[in-house]
Amino acid sequence: MSLSRKRFLQDETPTHKRVSHDFPTIAKLYGVIAEASHISIPRKSGGVVLGRSSACDLRISGTDVSSKHCQFSLACNEAGREFLYVTDMSSNGTFVNDELIGKASTTLLKSGDKLQFAKTGGAYIFRYAVDEVEDRNRKKSFFDDYIMGAPLGSGHYAVVKEARDRHSGDVVAVKIFHPNKGSNNVNTQKQEEETAKLQQEMNLLLSFNHPNIVKFISYYVEPISQHSVTTYLVLEKMNDGELFQRIVNKSKLGQLETKAIFRQLLSGLSYLHDNNIIHRDIKPENILLDITPRTSSEQIQTGPWDEHELDIKVKIADFGLAKFIGELKFTNTLCGTPAYVAPEILDNSNERTYSTKADIWSSGVLLYVCLCGFPPFSEELAPPSMKDQILEGKYAFYSPYWDDISDSALDLISSLLVVEPGQRFDVSQTARHFWFSESENSIEPSSSQISSEAMHVESIATSTSSIERTQLRSNTQPLSLREAYTSELNFQKSSVA
Template identity: 65%
Template sequence: MSLSRKRVLVDKPVTEDVPISSKRQVFKYKNIAKLYSATLGKPHINIPRKPTGIIIGRSSTCDVKITGDDVSSKHCQLTLTANENQREYLYIIDLSSNGLYINDEKLGKGPPGVLLRSGDKIAFAKTGGSYIIRYTEDIVSKEQSKTYKKTFFEDYILGNQLGSGHYAVVKEARDRSTGDIVAVKIFHPNKQATNRSTEEAKLQQEMNLLISINHPNIVKFISHYIEPINQHSVTTYLVLEKMNSGELFQRIINKSKLRQNETKSIFRQLLSGLQYLHENNIIHRDIKPENILLDITPRTNPQQKQTGPWDENEYDVRVKIADFGLAKFIGELKFTNTLCGTPAYVAPEVLTNDRTYTTKVDMWSTGVLLYVCLCGFPPFSDELAPPSMRDQILNGAYAFYSPYWDDIGDVVLDLISNLLVVDANERFDVKQAVEHYWFIEQDTVESSSDTTDSLVLSSEPSQIKRIAVRSNTQPLSLRDKYVSEINFGTETDRSSIL
């Protein structure tokens, strides 16, 4: 009897293509991925390619053993899965008592877990260490890197949350290669579609257009990523230029209303950006003060000459339009329904679910915004009922109430009256708005409403008639409404904060 033992080769790495079927070839590796330690003193960890799954934890029976006072005996499970291109990935499920964190967010115990992508950060409770995962297939040569598409977390490090809303959260992020700070809009998960590759190609085509947009009054699109988060859903990361001076909304809240010359300078920039979008056949569809961002350069000394009629401590105020083209990322129907939920700035044709609306919807919203800036409250609201706010919009029922409009010249009322026209065919387009006399006249002319007597205005006299507020009607200013919402804890989430 021979005492020699038969040698069994287990998980021998294969260094050449292994034909699996006539349609594809894959590489088989002993290790499918590697966890690179981001914690001082913790070694890197190899993840074996084990079809039955990999258990990571403190127990000696685990496939991968890690240490830490709050690490569970079985902390998590990794399972192999393949996408539509037969690319293998790992799904991770939390089995622990003290938490598993993916990209600094607690995963939550039990299924469904999430899919891990190269660059994802994994933290095992508080003491188990933090790691960055990298798939073996993604460790590419310089030549291969020219065509290799990195994941979001390979390119960026997420930071603090800046805002949240109905369909996305906004976070700060740092570019790993340049150190630049950007804003990232992270959309809530969508179910994976069967024709996902077709949808991604269409989205990429739209994204290429948005990235090509370059205008000083428009927030710049930088990139986007579509990442799977589990077996059933994906999310989109939209990378944008970050603005550091807040929204026009907050400026109105702080001041109650804006000065006429200040408003004119802001709207020159706003209309310039909007004209650029419309010339590129892009409809914004959500013009409101929350989506107009400001980049303010402080004044360093009193002798420094300002670029416009800004506040005493401001040298320059740059206006930038944000959140244009978002229907491409969250879906046309969902986007329109969200707008209809808060219709103060929405054009009548949107409320009637007319899918054939044009760039004129932006001009209506611009008229509402101009009204708000000058008096501090919107032309259409529940506080002005009856009729209801919806009916006010559908019928174009608004007025320039005294005493709020007493010191504002008829020439700007004429512009508003030509923007808030229910019939979109009769409403001003952006070119007509830009060329309106209000933007041509000298700022000194507008200081008195009597100076417009000699002007030929485009509106009928009845359209710009000033009326006294009814005894039972009291407009609620943007500021008062905001304070009320804060006091009662009903402040509306807003995801446009960049």
């Protein structure tokens, strides 16, 4: 090796300044190459700056290292566990796990992360210097327990990613809520109240135990910057998608299949309502399917599923809008998905209050969609507007879409889509409706099947006469879930192009 080559390597070999301070070590950077020195990061509330300048708390060398390259700052989670986040201050980049942070951007550090400072500042493995005995007595970070994986989806208030349990190897889904921003000036009592409220709601979710409700495994509140935290909600991972996609793929579902799915949905809703929970966002996207494949024609299917399906478990998911309503049995927050939202939620003429009956209305909309492929309320069916359609309970069973659907199914929907909550079925009445015991070939229910409980006070009589199927206006055409989905995909493709 030439002298010039040796000199070049010596110039680029990173070194660091060992600072003398009275601060305890909170973390260490272990050099990736054998000859590299380790760097201790002190626990300093004002932050620790690393760079080439002699004014930095920690000094490293390298031809492309900035004078002030990055800063390590303290953060604390709800359990009192301290963390560090790193802010990139450089021109040539600070990298975490080979990904550029970006100048003025910040990321939370977890044990095992690889840090690299530009190209010549060296690569290090980051580890928290926490006493093991002390660590066993505190709540761990999400990253202590799970390895983050690929994204599964995103929504208005959270993203969902796959994760793997470091201890068991189980694959789970983790919902990562968008950051909650705070301030040093926020009232401490208010912060404590919000933390207690979150704790109560999360404990409630973790207590759920029902075969038709997605299992909640754990949750973590993690700092992502000095004034922002985010919540990681760990859930059972479902591998077979949403009821929404099943409807899109098939255009609509048959009556027997819909009954089998709806029975399970009602079982989950009954559990929630018995525990004073309103889901508040029942829709096809929030009904997940766990499908057991059929590997042999000799296997006996558990229900009216497709030929390749042995069993389907239906699970209610996405409790982002769920609310513990306790003794009052009502709540007054305007929320939900527009086409599925109950009229009492939209009605602002009086003080807005609603109960578990709001979920029953949404379930009625869902039942309608399953059987015909499009929702009963939409702007495509205007006038009136979709909001007024819902407030007035204005919908119809359009021919030819409903011609082959039994009157008993229409009667059940008519008992769910009732504007006045007091006259609307509850979950128990819905589950006992005679449609669920009616055979596929029976169009008219027998007189013995019809009970007074199954008759809505304002519904169309179903004992002897058929429920009317309405002809669509010549200038009106409902938009099916499949058409809406295809249109959205085309729009996204054109936007990218």
